[in-house]
Amino acid sequence: MARRMAVVAGLLAARAQEQPEEPAFIGGADGRTIAWPALAAYAERxxxxxxARRLPPGARIGLVVADPLAFAAAYLAGLSAGLTVVPVDPxxxxxxxxxxxxxxxxxxxxAPLSSPVAGLENWVAERAAPVPVGAAPTGARPSAGAALRPAVLLTTSGTTGEPKxxxxxxxxxxxxxxxxxxxxxxGPGQRGYSALPLFHVNAQVMGLLAALVSGASLVLDRRFEPDAYWSRVAQWSPTWLNTxxxxxGPLAAQPPPPEATLARLRFARSASAPLPVATQDAFTAHTGVAVLNTYGMTEAAGQITANPFDISARRAGSVGLPVGVELAVAGPDGRPAPPGSQGMVVLRGRQVTDRYLELTGYGAEASRPARDAHGWLPTGDLGFRDEDGFVYLAGRADDVINRGGEKLHPxxxxxxxxxxxxxASAAVVAAPHERLGQVPVAFVxxxxxxxxxxxxDELDRLCAQRLPRHKCPAAITVTAELPTSPTGKVLRRALRADAAALAGGPVAGGGR
Known part of the structure; x- marks a missing residue:
């Protein structure tokens, strides 16, 4: 099988020639840098x-790399080599x-694994190139029966069900x-700052690949550190924040940054989870930094919609307009819903996947269609569009709570x-109820x-003032933390067992 000539390889070579002295990626915590020529050389090695190891085109390499610069180099090099990159949460x-x-x-x-994974080649991502540890395993490779050989194989977040x-x-x-x-x-001269996990599509496409195609640079941290955030911004002078x-939310509770820290900062981009208007307003009022709210998902290679670049054209509560993808809101009959009417958000376009892989790991690998006969992928998100096409999301379809026949969105x-x-944060999930079927339970x-x-009691009264009775939580409990994905999405499936226990016994909260 011939190895495909990756476009990424050509882009790396072009960046190395056009911007030989400029850093591509910077370690926010330690100041290490890697320039475009070094990335191109890493990819060639x-x-x-x-x-040399006789890896066929599309062989799968699992990146279990916590260091952000090492991840960036290995990710782009894997794409450049025509392999299938499989980013994994370390x-x-x-x-x-x-x-x-x-x-x-x-x-x-x-870093070398204390116990190498049996049957897999083990490589260590050194600064100049990956170095194999031990001899290559003999026999058929695990991906020999792969149903698909994409450039990148990702998994969905699995916040409401099993990942795909x-x-x-x-x-x-x-x-x-x-x-x-x-x-x-x-473009050249623009610089981002991101503390998001690199094994997630947001950080890969919005960060690494957007920098590659535009010639911008990117400051990377392996984790979000509230106390150090603004000092890193002051040190590296980014023009935008990936958040x-x-x-x-936590940054709105930190001491606000000095004006000099914000001198080059154009916006903070928000994605990966719903952005409450209260959180957006609190952040901007506290810091003076405008938020550009967006919406994306793994199946669409990241971004689906975004608010306009012009601040005056952005709409609070909206995730913006489609960017490079076709979007519709489908009503109950499958037809496009009129403006203002809620339905299922569906997508189609070049960047939208057309297959899912079943992650069983046993027997022949199976895939299934992700889109319908007309090319539409159902996102599982409910929402509506206004007269100007701006998209507003109501929540996940499988999160809808049916309380005695009356439906509500968490x-x-x-x-x-x-x-x-x-x-600071809140999550509402369904709990089973003997008479009503389901009731909403809140964790704050x-x-x-x-x-x-x-x-x-204060939250009970607030809900009673602002919500119809059937939408008021049957129980409200204060918790030290909420289970979340690495990008901050609440893992509702992890809360449902606790919710059932709360609703089944003595509970606090109105609307019971």
Whole structure:
């Protein structure tokens, strides 16, 4: 099988020639840099290594790399070599099982594994190139029976159910990255700052690939550190911030940055999870930084919609307009819903995947269609469009709570709870009820130095004032933390067992 000539390889070579002295990526915590020529050389060495180890085109390399610069180099090099890059959360407790499910042939780490994964090649991502540890395994490679050989194989977040494999081609990834770079006006001289996990599509496309296609640079941190955030911004002078609501909320509670820190900053981009208007307003009022709210998903190679670049044209509560993808809101009959009418958000376009992979890890690998006969992919998100086409999301279809025949969306209840000054974050899930079928149960986290005494009663009254009775939580409990994905999405499935226990016993909260 001939190895495909990756477009990424040509882009790396072009950047190395056009911007030989400029850093491509910078380590926010330690100041290490990697320039475009070094990235191009790294990619060439990985291509040579793949050929020497007889890896076929599309062989799967699992990136289990916590160091952001090492990840960036290995990710772009893997694409450049025509391999299938499989980014993996390095904190997974069952790493072996996950790599087996994804049929990885090679595991790349930034430190030698204490116990190498049996049957896989093990490489260590050194600064100049990956270095194999031990001899290559004999016999058939795990990906020998792969149903698909994409450029990148990602998994959905699994916030409401089991994750699925999402294959994305190089063309889809670069199409999305170019739309992102164009919409946000990236280019040489522009610099982003991102503390988002690099194994997630947002950080890969919005960050690494958007920098590659535009010639911008990117400051990378391996984790969000509230106390150090603004000092890093002051040190590296980015022109934009890549954030999620779980970052914007805590930053609104930090001391505001000095004006000099914000001198070059154009916007903070929010994605990956719903952004409550209260969180957006609090962040901007506290820091003076405008937020550009967006919407994306793994199946669309990241960004789907974004608010306009012009601040005056942005709409509070909206995730903006489609960018490089066709979007519709389908009513109950499957036809496009009129403006203002809620339905299922569906997508189609070049960057939208057309297959899912079943992550079983056993037997022949299976895939299934992701789109319908007309090319539309149902997102699972409910929402509507206004007369001008702006998109507003109501929540996930499988999160809808049916309380005695009256339906409600958790997001609208959460927004009310977040309106209380003591509440830092909130999540509402369904709990089973003998008579009503389901009732909403709320979990809230407090802002620092806020008292819990009397809060549940205050939240009860707030909900009673602003919501119809059937939407008021049957129980409200204060919790030290909410289970979240690495990008800050609440894992509702992890809360449902707790919700059932709360609703089944003595509970606080109105609307019972």
């Amino acid at each position: 990985l291509r040579e290594l793949a050929a 904190r997974l407790p069952t790493l072996d099982d996950f790599l087996i499910q994804l049929r990885a042939d090679v595991v790349v780490t930034d 494999g999402v294959p994305l081609s190089e063309a889809q990834l670069l199409h999305a990255a170019r739309r992102v770079a164009g919409h946000h006006r990236f 999620v609501p779980a970052i914007l 997001q609208e209840v959460e927004h009310v709870l977040l309106g209380h000054p003591a509440v 986290m407090l802002r620092p130095h806020r008292a819990e005494a009397g809060l549940v």
